[in-house]
Amino acid sequence: MKKQLLSILVTFLISLPGFAQSSYYFPGESFDPSIPxxxxxxxxxxxxxxxxxxxxxxxxxxxxxxxxxxxxxxxxYTHEHRPKIILTIASAAHMSNLEEIRKTQVQLADPSQPKPDVTNMPAIIHLGYGVHGNEPSSAEAAMLTAYWLLASQSELAQNLRKNSVVHFDPTVNPDGRDRHSLWANSNKGFPPVSDPLDREHNEAWPGGRTNHYWFDLNRDWLPLAHPESQVKIAWYHDWYPNVTTDFHEMGTDGTYFFEPTKPFGSENPVVPRKNYDDLNVRFAKYFAEYLDEIGSLYWTKEVFDNSYPGYGSTYPDIQGGLGLVFEQASSRGHLQSSQRGDVSFAFTIKNHLLSSIATMEAGLDNREYMHDYLREFFETAVAEGAKDPAKNYVFGDEFDESRNNLFVKFLLDHKIDVYENNADISSEGYSFKKGQSWIVPTAQPQYRMVRTMFEDVKEFADSVFYDASAWTMARAYGMPFAPNSSIKSGDQLKEAPVSSYDFPAGKAYAYLIDWADYYAPKMLFDLQEAGVHVEIINRPFTAKTQNGDTKFAAGTLMIPTGFQKLEAEKLKEVVQELAKENSQQIFATTTGMNLEGIDLGSNLVGAATKPKVIMVVGEGISSYEAGEIWYLMDSQLGMPITKVNTEDMGRVNLYDFTTLILPTGNYNSLSESVVTHLKDWISRGGTVISMKSASLWMNQKGIIKETLIDNEEEEKAAEPKNLPFALQGDYEGAKSVGGSIYMAKLDLTHPIAYGYQREELPVYRNNSIFMKPSENKYLTPIRYTENPHLGGYISDANLDKLKQSASVIISPVGSGRVVNFFDSPNFRGAWFGTNKLFLNAIFFGDLMD
Structure with missing residues (x-):
């Protein structure tokens, strides 16, 4: 009792301004003096x-x-070239045998190998901190925890060093952390200011939560869009830790959260019940004991989502380990007032420190049990996969080799077994050609990840989602796929294919590039940057090329060897070099007269305008969506994009640009003079790419004239007149569209669909804005199919409105146009299947109305 009172007293003292000392974190402990x-x-x-x-x-x-x-x-390394590090702490005996320990752990996760003896196998513990840069307490706890484990003379620390291998990732998101640290330190008061209104507690846009490109890295364990996640997942599969932590912060008025999360409603459908009903319960007892000791308030079994596979606390659950999320009430600076008094930075650090030590102790006490569970997890995965009626998934897009290669690499990065397909197959309306498609068997250790990639889920235990409710990655890649129980696979792939093409020999009248390939837009921009004149062929045709009679779709690029500033040999050298860099097949023709369709000099062929793009960012704008666009332009296109803050738009001369991008956000801060300039620029030929709520604003300003679907009166009439107060969050939350997947139908003749060969395309939607199709019958090039719902949650009322609405509308404005997107074509850097819709709006916007 005395110890508890002392702890409460210290907790009170540390909340006072200026009080901070190391003894606060480790009262009564002795340490090795040689360790600072x-x-x-x-x-x-x-x-x-x-x-x-x-x-x-x-x-x-x-x-x-x-x-x-x-x-x-x-x-x-991160985008800003900060090192991504892992500190490993273990006994000298384990350190001298570390590689053998790692190999044994990997063998445990491989049911095809004999199960090793785990009697003396150390616990493999992975402590991960700071995925959100402005949730800073955990990275400080990472230093204290490493110090304690290495230097403490306590019996527990000695046992941990002797019987475990502990890996520390002190900051998952170094770039975001430093952005926030600079802000908090630069705005610190002396004494600290606890008022939540103080500048210290209110970061400037976009804040430090996200990485360099404003992505939430706690959603990137599945998409692997960024180097921070790519190297982390590669490291993870080298070790298969028994337990992985994921430390966060929440609102200042909260207390402390640890798992279990909300039963069923917040759980992933492929994770075995044993994880939630047994492992979580075992570990939770330790967290409660440690926090009880110092009187910290906490809660469990509510709110926080564990269903989306891209979380740092969920991905380990699908890899035979235990992922654990922790949430600490944040000081969002050094000291901030709350409903329970001032919350100090040091206090938030201490709670995460104690949970770190509790995690290690629980991992140690359950060492053999967790090793057995790891083996059991992958053994049952193979057994469940063998019973799956699908037996195999076959996939591949015969028209887009680069996107195929990207998807294969993606599967291999997640350690999913992929095999060559050695036969032509027709299944569920798709044709899969030998050598251009692949097979993923279900009877494999990563069966649960196979389900994550290919399985559509529509039924849920809950209707309120903290995040996305659908994540079928084959849909994200726009990949044709089908289950097939009868096919036989070829050789297993060890690495992803790499495209390679021979450049056509001899003299050419023109070079042709099929727009279907994922990297064709990058090829076009690189050509334009190199000074090559490129034209767009706006109708299908058949030409005689080095490969014989070759069919081409609308949107094909043509490089005439005449009308070039470059000499013939230099032109050939440039095109050949860029084709190699971008893995593009180049076709050559010796005549402008085609075998079928329009000729190369037709009036339906025109020069490709080199885009110059500007995007509005800053206060009121969704940093996530702006970041997705910025990242797409940088990483997949290599095109510079001017980012301008909303408050600086009055200084912008839009006539210096071809295209303006308006991400989702609130644009009411733009002055009337800016709006007038915008209207004038569009009417004289400018192209605006408008995302979701930005289109609502443009409608309100009279720039475009589209019609919102509004069934508010009918919906209110259908609602219950009285409901219990406690149901308010669930009932109202169920009306949101929390990230789900739908089938859209493309007008393949419209420039926004250039490069697509099939009318149907999966799209991702995470908003409740429903706009009627355009009154102009030619300008709704993307609509939803009759039964569009593929996966994720949507209410019946919203699904009815979705069926009546448009995915993309082109709104003519004088000589210009607004391309309105109501879905998310670039979501989380993972929707490779719909990126081209967005890029087409950039390159072909002036052709769309």
Whole structure:
């Protein structure tokens, strides 16, 4: 009782401004004096400042330097070239045998190999911190936890060093952390200001939550769009940890959350019940005990989602481990007032420190049990996969080799077994050609990830979602696929295919490039950057090429060898080099007269305008969507994009640009003079790409004249007149469209659909804006099919409105146009299947109305 009272007293003291000392974190403990504490190394008590990432790295480097029980490894780099590191701590005996321990753990996860003896196998524990840069307490706890594990003389620390291998990832998102740390430190008061209105607690847009491209990395464990996640997943599959932590912060008025999460409603459908009903319960007892000891308030079994596979706390659950999410009430700075009094940065750090130690103790106590579970998980995966009626999934797009290669690599990165397809197959309306398609068997250790990639889910235990409710990755890649129980596979792939084409020999009248390939837009921009004149052929045709009679769709690029500023040999050299860089097949023809369709000099062939693009960002704009667009332009197109803040739009001369992008957001801060300039620019030929709520704003301003579907009166009439107050969140939340997948129908003759060969295309929607198709019968090029719902949750009322609405509308404005997107074509950097719709709006906007 005395110990508990002392802890409560210390908790009270630490909430006072200016109070911070290392003894607060480890009262009564003794440490190896040869190991410097974070406070000794940094020169200030932990909690007094937000520690820069480079100093966290340097502290870990110091531990590596002075102790044989610690080793630091750089596994990669962020976009801003900060190192991604893993610090491993274990006994000297384990350190000398670390590679054999790793191989044994990987063998445990492979049911095709004999099960190793785990009697003396150390627990493999992975402590991950700071995926959201402005949730900073956990990275500070990462330093303290490493120090405690390495230097503490307690019996628990000694047992952990002897019987476990602990891996520390101190900051999953270094770029975001440093953005936030600079803000918090730059705005710190002396004494600290606890008023939530203070500038310190209110970051400027876009804040430090996200990475360099404004992506939420806690959603990227599945898509693997960014280097931080790519290297982390590669490392993860080298170790298959028994337990992985994912530390977060929440609103300042909260307390502390640890798993279990909300039963069923927040759980992933492919994860075995044993994970939720047994493992979570075992570990939760430890967290409660540690927080009870210091009197910290906490809660479980509510709100936080564990269903989306891309979370750092969910992905391990689908890999035979236990993923654990923790949420701490945030000080969002150094000191902030709450309903329970002031919350200090040091206090938030201590709670995460205690949960870190509790996780290690629970992992140690359940060491053999967790190893057995890892083996059991993958054995049952193979057994369940063998019973799946599908037996195999066959996939492949005969028209887009680059997208095929990207999807194959994606599957292999998640350690899914992929095999060559050695026969022509027709299944569920798709044709899969030998050599251009692949097979994924269900009877494999990663069967549960196979389900994640190919399975559409429409039924749920809950109708309110914290995040996305659909994540079928084959749909995201726009990949034709079908289950097939009768096919036989060829050789297993060890690495993803790489496209390679021979450049046509001899003299050419013109070079032709099929727009169907994913990287054709990048090829076009690179050609334009190199000074090559390129034209667009706006109707299908058949030409005689080096491959014989070759059919081409509308949108094909033509490089006439005449009308070029470059000399003939230089032109050939440039085209050949860029084709190699972009994995593009180049066709050559020796005549402008085609075998079928229009000729190469037709009036339906015209010069491709080189785009110059500007995008509005800043306060009121969705940083997620703006980041998705920025990332697409940089990573997949290599095209510079001007990003301008809303408050600076008055300085912009839109006539310097061909295209303006308006991400989802609130544009009411734009002045009337800016709106007038915008209207004038569009009417004189400009192209606006408008996303979701931006189109509502343009409608309100009279720039476009489209019609919103509004069934509000009918919906109100159908609603119950009285409901219990406690149901308010669930009932109202069920009206949202929380991220789901639908089948759309393309007008393949419209420029927005150039490069697509099939009328039907899966699209992703995460908003409740429903716009009627255009009154102009030619300008709704993308609509939903009669029964569009493919996966994820949507209410019956919203599904009815969706069926009446448009996915994309082109709104003519004088000589210009607005391309309105109501879905998310670039969602999380993963929707490769719909990226081209967006890129077509950039390259072919002036052809769309």
């Amino acid at each position: 504490s974070p406070e000794e190394f940094l020169g200030y008590p932990i909690g007094d400042w937000h520690t820069r990432y480079d100093l966290i790295v340097k502290y870990y480097e110091k531990l590596d330097e002075i102790s044989e029980l610690a080793v630091l490894k750089t596994i990669g």
